[in-house]
Amino acid sequence: MSIRVAPYTSYHELAKKNDNSRIWLEGEPLLRAGYEPGGFFRVSFNMDNLTVRLQFIPDSAEARKLHKEKQVRKVSGRKMKDWVKPIVDICNADVTKLFGDFCRFRAQAFANGVIEFGVHPEELSRIQRESAFKTNLEKGELRKGDAFLGIGISSAGITEGFNRIGVRTKQVWAVEMEARYLDVACQNAPEVYRNAHLFAGKVEEIEKDLLEPVDAFSFSMPCTNHSLQGKAKKALSTAEDGDEVTALFGVVEMIKAANPALLFSENVPAAKDSVTYKLLIKELTRLGYTCKEMILDQKHSGALDRRTRYWFVAYSNGLALGDIDVAEQDMVFANFGEIMESEEAYTGSWHDIEKLKRREAINKEKGRGFSMSLLTPASSVINTLPRNITKHQVSNPVVPSSDLKSYRLPTVHEHADMKLVPRRLVGHASATTAHEGLGQGIAYLHAVGLAEATLSKAMGKHSDQLALSL
Template sequence: MSKSTVIYTKIGEHRGKQRLWLEGNRLARTGITPGQRFNLVAGRKSLTLQFAENGAYKVSRRKRGEVELPVIDITAAELAQALGKVERVRVLVRGNRVDITIHHHDLAESDRMGRLLQSLTKGEPLEIGSIAHGGGVLDHAIHAGLADVGMPSRLAFANELEGAYLEASLANNPVWDEDSIAIQGPMEEVEWHKLPFIHLLCAGLPCTGASLSGRAKNRLDRAEAHETAGSLFIAFMNAIQTLRPAMVLLENVPQYQTTASMTVIRSVLASIGYDVYETILDGYAMGSLERRDRLCMLAVSKGIEVDLEALEPVRQREASIAEVLEPFQVVQDRFKPYSYLADKEARDLAAGKGFRRQLLDGSEASLGTIGRGYSKARSTEPFLRHPDDSGQSRLLTKAEHARVKTVPEMLVQGLSETVSHELLGQGAVHCAFRAVGRLIGNCLRSISEQDKAAWQQKWLKTHSAA
């Protein structure tokens, strides 16, 4: 078997022309020597150097010490004609030939943008995939935002670990259609290559290892140490590299922004041709009564212009919590003393701790974050005081919880209070991500016909015979 060398390299530029430079023992070990002549033969998405005595081009030489090493320097028009305007190539040096093909990352970038622009041109729906779907609050918000600006969309598939959450979404969430694929199980086990192509991947990766409460509860020194959630970013990246969506949306707690996981996500996305944008969405500023901040990362293929600073609220926030509360007659039996919480607060105050109960009367303009375990009646989450008995209080109902997050109540219809609070407590502020959906739709609508034509020409160049 002849010796082979595989080189992944970038295309350079010399005097306005594309340039490929190869040199050294990587060539010499396969038998290539200075002075050899070769021809350039264009193929399907490839360029081949075939060595021949009367070839049109010659292998140059470079002296390193006392050793002369071969140099192949290609600036010929055949390079651009065969491969198009690409940034990276794969070079296989073997025997009496050198095969140059488009780098698989460049092919993937061209493919995902070509598919997107083809769908936009035809007016086809944006195909969306969902990971860590939960009850589909994030997905519903994105689909709603896209619809607001006239961008059709559909759910291609959704993956969720918890069967109860997936059941709830299937029963209540209108993002599903008869062709959507429901996938229940760990995302690490999903065979991404068997799923249909998508334009946008949405993910609300579990925050249990990154949130302040999660790290304290589980005594973690880093998010990646969490037993189940810590390594999920690897499955997330595998999904992206296999599905090759044109856009990726990630939602998580603000603390996730400084994790090692997020550092890896940024680095890998940049290396495979995405531009990565991040912001912290303030739910209150975006129109919700709940003060809930969330990391929003939007990674897009080159050619899609994004400005997260252009996000605008989609609704006017209520003046006070009272506007979303159930009538007293409906909730009067829910009030309890919760004496153990009062005792805990007294102990914390005596110990100099800053933990205080959130006891509200409805006149407040906002309330603090409500988490996944809200139904457990934890000490620092919002409670409503009895209007006539200050010693009693109650939790928000599932409908009230949905309203302070601006989540459509239909998404928790027919569910128990416990499951509803879990879905809502780990979900997104709906109005904030509806604004993100609008932004994505407007970004796609702003792609000019000229840009579409240029990208489609590039896509055809890399997906048809030269």
């Protein structure tokens, strides 16, 4: 029988038989390695490397003697139409011990009569990330990476949630397409990013071999194409029609490269039922993660800004954290009056409110649902302030003057306070950049609460209700 010279790699589910694990191979991969039915093979186990090695031995009197003495095994076969398929099958206590709790294996056949069985690479990655996570958690410091960093709001929230459980974070790397956002994040938290590898670019183009392993990964894929307004503006029938959809592939590659045990992500509520997120969660499930989805709103943020977001946390299956419940929060500020700057203290620009009124009237005539949103000291629920607030769109919340003849935009600090984002995270930036970062950012306690709830499960601890430090 001729030997094929190229190797053959295949991936399999680990089977069970009589309470023992079973590995097997048949057909073309054995033919590649020169295995013939009626021939023999020797089996050796390497418990350190978690591999099983088979070496083919051609039929001979000596080989038959070794087989009789149970030192080698025989290649069996199955008659096909016009050929005999070779089969090897090993099921014993040694296989069970070597593969332990793993459920998949990889087989590689080589031209020199060697077959190697080993733990499936994705199974090995799962064990490695869980082992690293548990080790670092015991040390009290988790390695963290972020993508779509923005000006660092969500990242800071995840870090604060960990800190409230008594666990420090080491920022290993961060990815953001806008270099100016990275500048702001580094200026506002130099101690966080000083020793982190920073990437300015799209997640699709980042060289994944430059990403070091992390224990936790936080990311928020572009949300514009998922929102109703974004789809209407770009004339998209689905979010996947937008160019930004390729970010999904970059995110999956980053996850495989960095191999985190915990994943955190948020987006607009409509993203939950999108093809993008359904594919992402299917792939995470296949890679050995458990995904928990949730909608977090004002009950969970304690913020005046009523921002509602779709969040999910994914954890490596072996951590077995179960359901993740984010605690509801009391309102930190009762109304806008508690954070509002006085007209005397405000030094910015005022604008003619008649312009907004005219736009509102036009919208009503055309049947559009966009109307003015005026902030008063009594406002206790505030429509979400978007990233483009400086464009003076008619539906964005604005502050009217006491005589109702003019209006101003919320200040950066008011905007931050409405989302309970610590003011230290919006310094060193122009008002436009700060509003962008806040507008596309999160309700801060969503990230804090989710990170704390997740790590509480991992540590078997429960902390008191969140206390905010603005």
